[in-house]
Amino acid sequence: xxxxxxxxxxxxxxxxxxxxxxxxxxxxxxxxxxxxxxxxxxxxxxxxxxxxxxxxxxxxxxxxxxxxxxxxxxxxxxxxxxxxxxxxxxxxxxxxxxxxxxxxxxxxxxxxxxxxxxxxxxxxxxxxxxxxxxxxxxxxxxxxxxxxxxxxxxxxxxxxxxxxxxxxxxxxxxxxxxxxxxxxxx
Ligand SMILES: [Ca+2]
Ligand SMILES: [Ca+2]
Numbered sequence: 001x002x003x004x005x006x007x008x009x010x011x012x013x014x015x016x017x018x019x020x021x022x023x024x025x026x027x028x029x030x031x032x033x034x035x036x037x038x039x040x041x042x043x044x045x046x047x048x049x050x051x052x053x054x055x056x057x058x059x060x061x062x063x064x065x066x067x068x069x070x071x072x073x074x075x076x077x078x079x080x081x082x083x084x085x086x087x088x089x090x091x092x093x094x095x096x097x098x099x100x101x102x103x104x105x106x107x108x109x110x111x112x113x114x115x116x117x118x119x120x121x122x123x124x125x126x127x128x129x130x131x132x133x134x135x136x137x138x139x140x141x142x143x144x145x146x147x148x149x150x151x152x153x154x155x156x157x158x159x160x161x162x163x164x165x166x167x168x169x170x171x172x173x174x175x176x177x178x179x180x181x182x183x184x185x186x
Contacts, residue, residue: 021043021044021184021185021186022041022042022043022044022045022050023041023042023043023182023184024039024040024041025039025040025041025148025149025179025180025182026038026039027039027040027149027177027179027180029056030177031151031175031176031177032160032161032175033151033153033154033158033160033161033173033175033176033177034055034057034058034059034063034153034158035055035059035063035071035151035152035153035175035177036055036056036057036151036175036177037053037054037055037056037149037151037177037178037179038054038055038056039053039054040052040053040054040073040148040149040179041053042073042147042182042184044138044186045135047138048122048135048136048137048138049135049136049137049138049140049141049186050133050134050135051073051087051133051134051135051136051149052131052132052133052134053071053131053132053149053151054128054130054131055130055131055151056130057130058128058129058130059129059130060129061091061102061104061126062091062093062102063091063153063155064089064090064091064104065090065091065093066154068152068153068154068163068171068172068173069090069091069152069153069154069155069173070088070089070090070151070152071088071089071090071132071149071150071151072086072087072088072089072113072149072150072151072152073086073087073147073148073149073150074086074113074147074148074149074150075087075141075142075145075146075147076145076146076147076181077141077142077144077145082111082112083111083112083113084110084111084142084145085108085109085110085140085141085142085145086108086109086110086112086113087106087107087108087109087121087134087136087141088106088107088108088109088113089104089105089106089124089132089134090104090105090106090107091103091104091105092104092105104124104126104132105119105120105124106120106121106122106124106134106136107119107120107121108121108136108140108141117140118140121136121137121140122134122135122136122137123135138186143185143186144184144185144186145183145184146181146182146183146184147181147182147183147184148178148179148180148181148182149178149179150176150177150178150179151176151177152172152173152175152176153173153174153175153176154173154174154175158175160174160175161173161174161175162174
């Protein structure tokens with residue numbers, strides 16, 4: 001099933017190649033969790049920087065709930081390995097007892113993702129259950145950078161991605177996925 005999805009995506013993504021300054025990175029079927037990336041894309045649309053990821057399988061908003069469940073874009077603006085910017089997307093549950101709307105939020109960080117500089121930088125939307133798009137002001141990141149997408153996931157009931165139970169607490173969930181680095185210049 002995953003392989004069929006991947007070949008369909010190549011066709012779909014190929015049709016968007018005419019959009020200026022937009023590049024797509026494809027990724028293998030290589031992580032057992034629901035956030036296994038098949039593609040990630042960075043580009044400019046209507047003066048906004050648009051970040052997009054697509055996964056092999058559908059997932060619920062709540063898959064991004066908890067400290068280790070997230071989608072992240074890493075940005076390296078210079079030649080040293082430190083990440084100058086990170087954009088983190090997480091699920092923010094409604095207050096307890098509330099039937100209020102659910103929310104997916106993105107935050108911008110600097111200094112290897114350790115220091116938040118914006119807690120609601122733009123709009124997050126999902127058109128399909130296996131993808132997510134975030135738009136934000138380009139000035140929050142910069143004009144020229146290398147980027148990659150990253151996902152981290154774990155869940156009590158998930159057979160392949162259970163929470164870590166022994167030894168030192170790891171930084172990320174038991175299922176992670178990275179795309180390769182790509183270069184962007186606006
Ligand atoms: Ca993958
Ligand atoms: Ca750097």
